[in-house]
Amino acid sequence: SQQGEEDPQALSIQEGENATMNCSYKTSINNLQWYRQNSGRGLVHLILIRSNEREKHSGRLRVTLDTSKKSSSLLITASRAADTASYFCATPSGYSTLTFGKGTMLLVSP
Amino acid sequence: GAGVSQSPRYKVAKRGQDVALRCDPISGHVSLFWYQQALGQGPEFLTYFQNEAQLDKSGLPSDRFFAERPEGSVSTLKIQRTQQEDSAVYLCASSSTGTLSYNEQFFGPGTRLTVL
Numbered sequence: 001s002q003q004g005e006e007d008p009q010a011l012s013i014q015e016g017e018n019a020t021m022n023c024s025y026k027t028s029i030n031n032l033q034w035y036r037q038n039s040g041r042g043l044v045h046l047i048l049i050r051s052n053e054r055e056k057h058s059g060r061l062r063v064t065l066d067t068s069k070k071s072s073s074l075l076i077t078a079s080r081a082a083d084t085a086s087y088f089c090a091t092p093s094g095y096s097t098l099t100f101g102k103g104t105m106l107l108v109s110p
Numbered sequence: 111g112a113g114v115s116q117s118p119r120y121k122v123a124k125r126g127q128d129v130a131l132r133c134d135p136i137s138g139h140v141s142l143f144w145y146q147q148a149l150g151q152g153p154e155f156l157t158y159f160q161n162e163a164q165l166d167k168s169g170l171p172s173d174r175f176f177a178e179r180p181e182g183s184v185s186t187l188k189i190q191r192t193q194q195e196d197s198a199v200y201l202c203a204s205s206s207t208g209t210l211s212y213n214e215q216f217f218g219p220g221t222r223l224t225v226l
Binding site for chain 1: 141143145150151152153154155158160166168169201203205207213214215216217218219220
């Protein structure tokens with residue numbers, strides 16, 4: 001079963017544009033993580049936001065978390081072709097495991 | 111330093127064969143996870159080790175799946191009598207912290223298993 005659901009399923013933009021993807025989840029969490037997956041580097045951790053944080057930045061990434069709506073968003077500014085990948089939100093469950101959504105496929109065209 | 115490595119990277123098995131997938135976590139990492147990722151889906155949890163103890167195996171889909179980490183480092187995921195629905199990418203991840211810490215996980219490149 002998957003807790004997080006990303007939206008949209010796929011997104012196609014031009015280089016230089018911003019990309020926004022959303023994640024909704026079902027149960028209470030103490031943090032939410034975003035990961036990126038592409039064929040070259042596999043699944044890579046991008047950013048973690050804790051439940052007491054509303055917004056967090058890392059380079060060109062901006063993540064927001066709204067625990068009242070059980071939702072998070074990931075914004076990538078000034079996108080590059082190298083940002084082409086699938087993006088997953090992940091929420092903690094069990095002992096230390098993560099539950100991933102189905103992902104958003106982002107295509108950035110030059 | 112070296113990241114998480116997995117071998118083989120690709121495995122083709124005939125239905126009914128047994129397979130063994132290996133994971134070498136980052137040295138010193140306490141936690142080790144196995145995930146299964148079907149095409150077009152996100153990774154789904156299979157099992158979790160803290161050192162050599164298998165604390166959670168609730169995600170293993172059937173008793174044909176078995177995982178071990180006997181010395182608290184390298185782990186092996188074994189699938190017996192493989193079936194076509196076992197075809198997927200099997201991801202291994204490790205983390206430096208233990209239970210309930212929910213920190214960043216470092217993933218290996220995965221093993222793509224195809225069962226014919």
